[in-house]
Every structure is written in structure tokens, then in C-alpha cells.
Amino acid sequence: MIRSMVMENKFLLIRDLHVKVGDKEILRGLNLDINRGEVHVIMGPNGAGKSTLANVLMGNPKYEITKGEIVYEGKVLNDMKVDERAKLGIFMSFQYPEEIPGITVENFLRSAKMAIEDKPIKVMEFKKVLKEKMKLLEMKEEYAQRYLNEGFSGGEKKKSEILQLLILNPKLAILDETDSGLDVDAVKIVAKGVKEHKSEENSIIIITHHNNLLEYLNPDYVHFLVDGRIVKSGDISLIDIVEKEGFESFKN
Amino acid sequence: MIVIKDELNSLPIKTYRWLNVNHLKLDERIEKDRKPFCKRFFEEMDDDNISIGSINNIVTINQHLSRINNEKQEYGVSGKMVDMAENFNNAGVYAYIKKGADIEKPIRIEYGMDRENDVVIDNNIIVASENSRATIVVDYCTLDDIDAFHNGAMKIYAKPGAAVTVIKIQRMNDNSNHFDSNIAVVEDGAEVNFIQVEFGSKRAVTNYISNLKDGGKSAIYSIYIGNRDRELDLSYYMNHIGRRSISNIEVKGALKDRAKKVFKGTIDFKLGSSKSEGREGESVIIFDKTVKSKAVPLLLCTEDDVKGEHAASSGKIDEDKLFYIMSRGFSKEEAMKLIVEASFNPVIDRIPLEDLRDIVRDELARKLIVEERI
Numbered sequence: 001m002i003r004s005m006v007m008e009n010k011f012l013l014i015r016d017l018h019v020k021v022g023d024k025e026i027l028r029g030l031n032l033d034i035n036r037g038e039v040h041v042i043m044g045p046n047g048a049g050k051s052t053l054a055n056v057l058m059g060n061p062k063y064e065i066t067k068g069e070i071v072y073e074g075k076v077l078n079d080m081k082v083d084e085r086a087k088l089g090i091f092m093s094f095q096y097p098e099e100i101p102g103i104t105v106e107n108f109l110r111s112a113k114m115a116i117e118d119k120p121i122k123v124m125e126f127k128k129v130l131k132e133k134m135k136l137l138e139m140k141e142e143y144a145q146r147y148l149n150e151g152f153s154g155g156e157k158k159k160s161e162i163l164q165l166l167i168l169n170p171k172l173a174i175l176d177e178t179d180s181g182l183d184v185d186a187v188k189i190v191a192k193g194v195k196e197h198k199s200e201e202n203s204i205i206i207i208t209h210h211n212n213l214l215e216y217l218n219p220d221y222v223h224f225l226v227d228g229r230i231v232k233s234g235d236i237s238l239i240d241i242v243e244k245e246g247f248e249s250f251k252n
Numbered sequence: 253m254i255v256i257k258d259e260l261n262s263l264p265i266k267t268y269r270w271l272n273v274n275h276l277k278l279d280e281r282i283e284k285d286r287k288p289f290c291k292r293f294f295e296e297m298d299d300d301n302i303s304i305g306s307i308n309n310i311v312t313i314n315q316h317l318s319r320i321n322n323e324k325q326e327y328g329v330s331g332k333m334v335d336m337a338e339n340f341n342n343a344g345v346y347a348y349i350k351k352g353a354d355i356e357k358p359i360r361i362e363y364g365m366d367r368e369n370d371v372v373i374d375n376n377i378i379v380a381s382e383n384s385r386a387t388i389v390v391d392y393c394t395l396d397d398i399d400a401f402h403n404g405a406m407k408i409y410a411k412p413g414a415a416v417t418v419i420k421i422q423r424m425n426d427n428s429n430h431f432d433s434n435i436a437v438v439e440d441g442a443e444v445n446f447i448q449v450e451f452g453s454k455r456a457v458t459n460y461i462s463n464l465k466d467g468g469k470s471a472i473y474s475i476y477i478g479n480r481d482r483e484l485d486l487s488y489y490m491n492h493i494g495r496r497s498i499s500n501i502e503v504k505g506a507l508k509d510r511a512k513k514v515f516k517g518t519i520d521f522k523l524g525s526s527k528s529e530g531r532e533g534e535s536v537i538i539f540d541k542t543v544k545s546k547a548v549p550l551l552l553c554t555e556d557d558v559k560g561e562h563a564a565s566s567g568k569i570d571e572d573k574l575f576y577i578m579s580r581g582f583s584k585e586e587a588m589k590l591i592v593e594a595s596f597n598p599v600i601d602r603i604p605l606e607d608l609r610d611i612v613r614d615e616l617a618r619k620l621i622v623e624e625r626i
């Protein structure tokens with residue numbers, strides 16, 4: 001009884017999560033709690049399982065939960081379909097966004113918005129909103145008519161992810177290395193976009209290797225993910241540890 | 253009375269019998285009363301550079317008949333079907349485009365089959381004179397819930413330097429039969445492009461041949477959808493006769509439920525077709541394991557100095573793309589429809605009429621999503 005009350009109050013609760021890809025266990029008993037409106041940072045060495053965590057939260061069928069639970073707004077997500085999660089307000093900014101030749105950015109996003117909100121949106125009304133958000137992200141207007149991510153540079157793809165974030169306005173955004181491979185100016189623009197999205201209602205999980213993005217965003221918590229587990233959690237001061245020592249001392 | 257019991261779309265050379273693709277054998281008799289088609293089916297053109305009329309208006313045809321290259325060549329889904337279309341038709345258009353004329357406005361032909369007019373047997377002849385340019389759009393559709401029948405033939409004569417684009421859209425209902433035979437004579441330096449949208453009919457059998465003379469160019473861009481228990485048999489043949497001729501066959505499809513499809517694409521480099529190039533590729537997106545998809549790409553070379561290639565076809569949908577799209581709120585069916593639409597769009601965009609583009613996109617969504625739920 002008590003447990004369920006706690007769970008209902010929590011926005012996102014991850015308990016003893018074990019996840020396999022193929023035959024390999026990648027997450028090995030991961031725990032994490034996130035409240036509404038909080039910004040959490042997850043850092044960790046390559047191969048630690050950060051993208052795996054993002055994918056499993058979004059529901060990528062390649063990843064198999066073998067043990068544990070993900071509870072989001074009181075609902076167990078474990079077996080929920082990807083699109084149902086999106087409709088509940090979960091969003092992932094992909095480390096490697098897919099190219100979808102043949103569908104324009106505008107058509108894709110308007111259809112996505114209609115799918116998530118389950119109501120029609122007028123073309124003109126949507127155009128206006130899209131234009132505003134693109135301006136904020138310093139994207140050229142003609143990109144609205146380009147095929148989604150096709151031939152976009154690395155930086156443009158990441159901006160396109162943040163554009164999607166701003167349009168779809170999810171309650172839980174998971175940003176998987178959205179700042180990787182971007183130059184200083186592009187990181188600033190991405191940070192501006194994420195800041196625009198940040199609110200008391202919206203929670204954000206930022207997976208990153210760098211603290212560039214974090215300088216702009218003021219995270220509430222920082223977690224170290226090593227070998228499939230959260231090995232340390234704290235406030236932003238943890239970043240200094242990584243800067244000085246890396247993750248060596250957390251490996252076994 | 254029309255009765256069909258026939259072997260259709262035979263391959264130019266018979267492959268191993270066990271492949272079961274040498275020809276489509278009709279497993280049921282199609283019986284239909286022959287009757288007139290009493291509807292307007294083409295738009296008059298207000299342009300002196302083109303004369304267009306009903307195929308039965310012998311006067312117009314005779315006027316230009318001397319200019320037509322009457323090459324005797326077998327073509328089409330079968331000899332009998334072509335004979336029916338050429339000699340016992342109830343509709344069809346004859347269009348003649350003058351030398352050097354550039355006809356911007358597409359010639360629009362529309363066979364809307366309804367309860368009173370459920371049989372279309374059309375014979376169409378397009379003559380594009382030297383250095384002329386024209387686009388012909390043909391739409392075969394059913395307007396009522398009927399068992400419609402279509403059997404048609406189209407001959408395209410592209411004189412030296414002419415450029416002709418033929419767009420055929422077939423979106424008849426699931427009770428109907430569709431047979432379509434096409435042949436193009438592509439003379440020196442001429443170009444004939446054929447765009448085919450094959451979305452309808454219980455049984456859709458189409459056949460296209462291009463005869464390419466010196467420097468002739470021809471392309472086929474074809475998209476198809478097979479769903480429920482529908483059957484498709486698509487046969488394309490690029491006949492390279494002249495030097496430096498170029499051909500391209502690009503077929504994209506989506507198959508779901510228990511649909512069956514056979515695609516036969518032949519590039520034939522005849523002796524004397526040196527320096528010619530031909531390529532063909534088919535890709536199909538498979539929704540369900542219960543579909544049957546066969547492809548028979550053939551490359552025939554009597555000439556050495558040619559370049560022919562076929563691109564590998566892919567079947568399964570890209571799981572990573574599917575996950576990406578679904579993560580934006582689309583159901584699996586919607587995401588797959590989106591991937592199909594994305595792959596079809598470059599072909600749909602070649603349809604020069606916006607209303608038809610919209611119809612085709614709606615039809616695509618209906619076939620891949622709405623009918624899913626029935």
C-alpha cells in the first residue's frame with residue numbers, strides 16, 4: 001500500500017532494471033528516481049549502457065528487460081509499445097537520428113503532433129509554430145521542406161532533434177548525447193532550445209560526456225552510470241570529479 | 253461475351269519451371285458481357301499542335317496513319333488480350349502531336365467505371381512527331397461497388413527527338429480485373445518515360461515494352477501496393493536495338509496480408525546495341541510473412557559492348573527507422589505507411605496533376621492503414 005502511494009507521487013521510477021541486447025546483459029540492476037520538472041544528467045564511460053537506458057525507456061524492441069520495472073506516472077512501462085509511450089509524453093533525442101527520405105520535416109512533425117495529440121492541426125497554424133521554433137534554433141526556413149534529416153550535417157541532425165522536442169513538447173525528454181560532435185556555437189543553440197523546453201512540468205534526462213551543455217542548463221542531479229549501474233549520484237559538483245579523475249575509480 | 257482463360261505475361265525465355273513464374277495462369281474464368289462504354293473519357297485540347305479524338309474516329313487516324321511505323325511485333329499480356337483491345341474495343345484515344353510542339357498541359361484520359369459502364373476495352377495510340385513533347389495521364393478507377401473489367405492496349409510512337417511521358421494510374425476496386433498492354437517505339441534520340449501506379453484490382457496484369465533505337469531513352473518508374481488477396485503480375489521489357497540507347501526500370505512496392513506479386517524485368521541488348529546501358533531495380537517492403545513476392549530480373553546480351561545491372565532488392569523494413577518514427581507517436585502501421593509513402597513519393601511527385609497526386613496518396617493510406625482495420 002505504502003509502496004504504491006510513493007509510486008504514484010513519483011514521476012519516473014526505475015527499479016532494479018536488468019536489460020539484455022542479444023545475449024549480453026548491459027544494464028545490471030539500475031535504479032533511478034526522477035520528479036516532475038527536474039533535470040538529471042547521466043555521465044559514464046563509453047559502453048556503460050547510457051544509450052541502452054535511453055532506448056529501453058523509449059521502448060526499443062531490440063532491448064529486452066529481463067528483470068525490474070520502469071514506472072512512469074504510476075504506469076508500468078515494461079511492455080508498452082513505443083508509440084503509446086510517445087503519446088504519454090516520453091521523447092528521446094537520438095544519438096544517431098535516422099534519415100527519412102521522402103517525408104519533409106514539416107509533414108513529418110505535423111503528422112507526429114496530430115498522432116500524439118490525437119486531433120487535427122491546421123496547416124497554416126502549424127507552419128507558424130514551426131517557423132518560430134526553427135528561428136529559435138537558427139535553422140533556415142527552407143529546412144521545413146527538406147526531407148527529414150536527409151543529407152543533414154551532424155549538427156543539423158541534432159538541431160532537428162531539438163526542433164522535434166520543442167514541437168512535440170514531451171513531459172519526459174531523454175537527450176542522448178545531443179551535444180556530441182557539435183561546435184561551441186551549435187551547443188549554445190541546442191542549449192537554448194532545451195532551456196526553452198525546461199519547465200516545472202517537464203523533466204529532462206541529459207546523457208552527455210561534456211559539461212558544455214550543462215553550463216547553460218543548471219541540472220538538479222548528476223549520476224554516474226558505469227557497467228550498467230548508477231554508481232554515484234549527487235549535485236553538479238560531481239562533474240568536477242569526472243573532469244579530474246574520470247570514471248576509473250568507479251569500475252570494479 | 254468475353255471469356256478469358258489464358259497464359260499471360262509470358263517470359264521472353266522460359267526459366268526453370270519450378271520457379272513457377274514463366275507466365276501467370278488464370279485460375280478462374282473471367283466472363284463478362286461486352287458492351288459499350290458510354291462516358292466521356294478524355295478532355296478536348298484547345299491547342300492546334302495536337303489532335304486528339306476517340307479511337308473510333310477513323311478519319312483522324314487515317315490522316316496520320318501514313319506516319320505511323322506499323323511494325324508488327326508481339327506485345328502485351330497475351331496475343332488474345334491485345335487482339336481484343338485492338339479489334340474489339342469500346343473506348344480509346346488517338347492523339348497526334350505535331351512536329352516540334354511542346355504540349356505543356358497533360359493529356360488527360362479517365363476511365364471511371366460505374367454500374368452502367370463496367371467494361372473498358374481501350375485501344376490507345378499516341379504519335380509524337382519529331383522533337384515534340386507531351387505528357388499523357390490515364391486514370392482507371394471504379395466509382396461503384398462493381399466487378400469491373402479493363403483490358404487495354406497502348407501504342408506510343410516517339411519520332412526522332414520526341415519526348416513522351418505516360419502516366420497510368422490503376423485504382424480499381426478489389427473485385428475488378430485489370431489487364432494492360434503497352435508498347436513504345438522510341439526512335440533515334442527520342443525518350444519515352446512510363447510511370448505506373450498499380451494500386452487496385454483483384455488481379456492486375458500489366459506489360460510494357462520499349463523498343464529503343466539509336467540514342468533512344470526509356471525509363472519505367474512503377475509503384476505498386478498489394479494487400480488482402482490481391483494479385484499483381486508486372487512485366488517490363490527494355491528492348492535495346494540501337495546504339496547508345498539507355499533504359500532504366502525502377503519498381504517499388506509494398507505487400508501485405510496475403511497479396512501475391514510477380515515482377516519480371518528484362519533488359520535485352522540486341523546485336524548492334526553497342527554502348528547501350530540498362531539498369532533495373534526492384535525493392536519491396538514486406539508487411540506480413542503471408543505475402544508472396546517473386547522477382548525475375550533478366551539480362552539478355554547478344555551484344556558485348558553494353559552495360560547492364562540490376563540492383564538487389566530489399567525486403568524487410570528497417571527496424572531502426574521504424575523505431576525512430578514510432579518514437580514520434582506513430583503506430584507501427586502508420587510508421588510503415590510513412591516508410592512506404594517516403595519510398596513512393598519521388599514517383600508520386602512525377603504525376604503532373606495535383607488532384608491525382610492527392611488521390612494516390614489517400615489511396616495509399618487507405619490501402620495500408622484503413623483497410624487494415626476492416
Ligand SMILES: Nc1ncnc2c1ncn2[C@@H]1O[C@H](COP(=O)(O)OP(=O)(O)O)[C@@H](O)[C@H]1O
Nearest residue numbers: 021022026045046047048049050051052053062
Ligand atoms: N544493438 C546492439 N547489439 C549488440 N550490442 C549492443 C547493441 N547496442 C549496444 N550494444 C552494446 O552494449 C553496450 C552498451 O552500449 P551503449 O548503451 O550504447 O553504451 P553508451 O551509450 O553508454 O556508450 C556496449 O558494449 C555496446 O557494444
Ligand SMILES: [Mg+2]
Nearest residue numbers: 050051095177
Ligand atoms: Mg551512447
